[in-house]
Amino acid sequence: MILTEKRNSPPRAGVIGWPVAHSRSPLIHGHWLKVHNLAGSYERIPVPPEEIDAFLRAFPDSGLSGANVTVPHKEAAYAAADDIDDVGRAIGAVNTLWMEHGKLQATNTDGIGFLANLDDCAKGWDKNPGIALVLGAGGAARAVVWGLMQRGFAVRIANRTRERAQALADRFGGDTAAHDLTEAARLLSDCWLVVNTTSLGMTGKDELPLDLDRLRPDAVVTDIVYVPLETALLAEARARGNRTVDGLGMLLHQAVPGFERWFGVRPTVTPALRSLILADLGVLG
Numbered sequence: 001m002i003l004t005e006k007r008n009s010p011p012r013a014g015v016i017g018w019p020v021a022h023s024r025s026p027l028i029h030g031h032w033l034k035v036h037n038l039a040g041s042y043e044r045i046p047v048p049p050e051e052i053d054a055f056l057r058a059f060p061d062s063g064l065s066g067a068n069v070t071v072p073h074k075e076a077a078y079a080a081a082d083d084i085d086d087v088g089r090a091i092g093a094v095n096t097l098w099m100e101h102g103k104l105q106a107t108n109t110d111g112i113g114f115l116a117n118l119d120d121c122a123k124g125w126d127k128n129p130g131i132a133l134v135l136g137a138g139g140a141a142r143a144v145v146w147g148l149m150q151r152g153f154a155v156r157i158a159n160r161t162r163e164r165a166q167a168l169a170d171r172f173g174g175d176t177a178a179h180d181l182t183e184a185a186r187l188l189s190d191c192w193l194v195v196n197t198t199s200l201g202m203t204g205k206d207e208l209p210l211d212l213d214r215l216r217p218d219a220v221v222t223d224i225v226y227v228p229l230e231t232a233l234l235a236e237a238r239a240r241g242n243r244t245v246d247g248l249g250m251l252l253h254q255a256v257p258g259f260e261r262w263f264g265v266r267p268t269v270t271p272a273l274r275s276l277i278l279a280d281l282g283v284l285g
């Protein structure tokens with residue numbers, strides 16, 4: 001189902017950011033356009049901060065069917081959208097835009113991408129949802145906590161800045177609780193799932209300070225960092241015999257709903273796509 005309003009020419013979409021050169025989205029969507037033999041394009045759209053409001057106001061006349069939005073324009077997109085769906089509102093940020101009935105619509109696909117990656121790589125991970133431990137309380141954590149609550153998990157949020165963890169717990173309510181990052185190791189004995197949403201463990205950053213001694217043998221451990229593909233957290237968990245899921249799948253899966261809306265075909269995340277992105281990142285799969 002193609003929702004673009006300009007059906008007389010092939011659909012165009014892109015990623016709006018500043019800078020935007022580093023974005024892998026053109027590679028992902030370009031791969032799917034090719035695989036499905038579709039007429040359409042996906043571009044990098046660099047928009048400086050001082051121009052973003054005017055750019056978004058003019059979006060309906062731009063000829064674009066939709067777009068992804070990346071840093072630093074997520075707040076501007078949230079403010080400019082005519083309609084934000086329930087998911088975008090619950091997470092409080094949007095990363096995907098499309099035109100519908102002349103109006104700019106927005107959603108957030110990070111939470112769905114997070115869940116789809118686990119569904120894909122850790123079958124049965126949510127069969128008996130218990131307690132999940134989320135490390136970090138930034139924008140990515142918001143999407144992850146939303147996703148985990150959709151699947152019925154109780155969520156413990158541990159963050160360096162405890163107030164941010166508390167604000168996140170308060171945002172979602174239900175069975176959520178906030179902790180200092182230093183409490184994370186103690187919490188592990190009750191957790192079925194551990195998710196790193198901080199930037200720690202990324203190439204060039206410090207390692208995540210977390211002692212895994214109390215990690216349950218049946219816990220699944222996942223990271224949203226994907227450079228390196230296997231972070232020290234994942235390597236240590238794997239060495240202990242735990243199931244681990246790397247963060248690249250979340251990046252790939254979060255792109256699926258946007259592509260489907262703009263180009264009318266639901267694409268799949270395949271080993272070929274993973275290899276393509278890994279090669280571009282210079283990371284060994």
Ligand code: ATR
Nearest residue numbers: 136137138139140141159160161164197198199206
């Ligand atoms: P994003 O939107 O990508 O999640 P963010 O909002 O900057 O980015 O959040 C980054 C997360 O990594 C936060 O939880 C941050 O902790 P604070 O809320 O205390 O800033 C966490 N983080 C970043 N550097 C860290 C470090 N050196 N030690 C511990 N946590 C860190």
